[in-house]
Amino acid sequence: MTVSNRGKAIVIADYDPAWVTRFEAERDLIYRTCGRDAFVRIEHMGSTSVPGLAAKPIIDMMPGVRSLDDAPPLIPLLGSIGYDYEPAFEKPSPELKDPGMPERRYFRKDADGVRAFHMHLVEAGSEFWVRHLRFRNHLRTFPETALAYADLKRRLAAEFNAGLTPASDVNVGYTDNKTAFVEDVLRQTDERIARSTPIRLESHDPSWAALFARERSALAAVLGDVAIAIEHVGSTSVPGLAAKPTIDIAVGARDAAAVLMHTAALIRMGYEVWENADDWTYGSRRDVGAGVAFHLHGVPYGGARWTSYLLFRAALRADAATAVAYETLKRANAAEFGADRLGYVEGKSEFVRDVVARARASR
Numbered sequence: 001m002t003v004s005n006r007g008k009a010i011v012i013a014d015y016d017p018a019w020v021t022r023f024e025a026e027r028d029l030i031y032r033t034c035g036r037d038a039f040v041r042i043e044h045m046g047s048t049s050v051p052g053l054a055a056k057p058i059i060d061m062m063p064g065v066r067s068l069d070d071a072p073p074l075i076p077l078l079g080s081i082g083y084d085y086e087p088a089f090e091k092p093s094p095e096l097k098d099p100g101m102p103e104r105r106y107f108r109k110d111a112d113g114v115r116a117f118h119m120h121l122v123e124a125g126s127e128f129w130v131r132h133l134r135f136r137n138h139l140r141t142f143p144e145t146a147l148a149y150a151d152l153k154r155r156l157a158a159e160f161n162a163g164l165t166p167a168s169d170v171n172v173g174y175t176d177n178k179t180a181f182v183e184d185v186l187r188q189t190d191e192r193i194a195r196s197t198p199i200r201l202e203s204h205d206p207s208w209a210a211l212f213a214r215e216r217s218a219l220a221a222v223l224g225d226v227a228i229a230i231e232h233v234g235s236t237s238v239p240g241l242a243a244k245p246t247i248d249i250a251v252g253a254r255d256a257a258a259v260l261m262h263t264a265a266l267i268r269m270g271y272e273v274w275e276n277a278d279d280w281t282y283g284s285r286r287d288v289g290a291g292v293a294f295h296l297h298g299v300p301y302g303g304a305r306w307t308s309y310l311l312f313r314a315a316l317r318a319d320a321a322t323a324v325a326y327e328t329l330k331r332a333n334a335a336e337f338g339a340d341r342l343g344y345v346e347g348k349s350e351f352v353r354d355v356v357a358r359a360r361a362s363r
Helices: 018-034 074-079 127-141 143-162 172-176 179-195 207-226 256-260 263-269 304-318 320-337 341-362
Strands: 041-045 059-065 105-111 114-123 227-233 246-253 281-285 293-300
Touching (some): 059 127, 127 143, 127 179, 127 341, 207 227, 320 341
Parallel strands (some): 246 293
Antiparallel strands (some): 105 114
């Protein structure tokens, strides 16, 4: 493999949960400085945005604006909080055989003399925006792909560092040699979305509660005392809230092995069952009636995920304003992401985290 020898040494660090906190603090600083309405939203992108993924410890941020015509007034405001605007990257570079990126406004920010943030300001909904979110969401959803990406990055970094000369701080060879991997993931993503159907939100149907109750009884009979508790969670569990007609069921169990012992019985009920790093088991049962499906989540009883399910449900049931805000977000996401279901789910994650965090703090 031919690897460019231009650039500073590339350091790939193990994943640090503090990266999320750093992103959130910086995002909030940008909102305070520029005004919340200046952006559609600000996304955490790149490897530091994927839980568990090794990365260069530089936070990549992607503010989405409605039009790049809105960018010029933001440049001095961002400069006031340490961001250096780099317009050279918008133009072609024959030396680097780079066509340039006129669709992006690129900024850098250092902290204590070390690169801390990269900012890619683009139009929300642009090709740059969509491709980067789809790649991130795929890695967040499929840990095995994220692991393969980490292995590739470590190998490329080692090859790149072995041929360094102190000519530039543009890590061209390292970045370019990841392109084939990224393009393959995006191809898989495009194929998955093409096979899917647009997200359909329906007005709340009181029959969802009755469907859950019937399914709960059937699951309890199959799982026995393995299931310490079986709860109706997700949007269909909140009266009045619009939702996809998919009834989410959380099974709180002692351990994964106890649940998986009942895999054959769950399959006979119509569930597809597999293990997952976060949810022990997950199943889907479709065509229950009027297009309704069941999603089954077997999780540690009393664990963080179990608690989050219940806290989020309780918050939506208790506060009409929070429920309305959540429905508004879901409808906007459905319109934006269409058949891209990973995008739809990830687009809700920040809202869910914030509601759960407030609920935990108030306990």
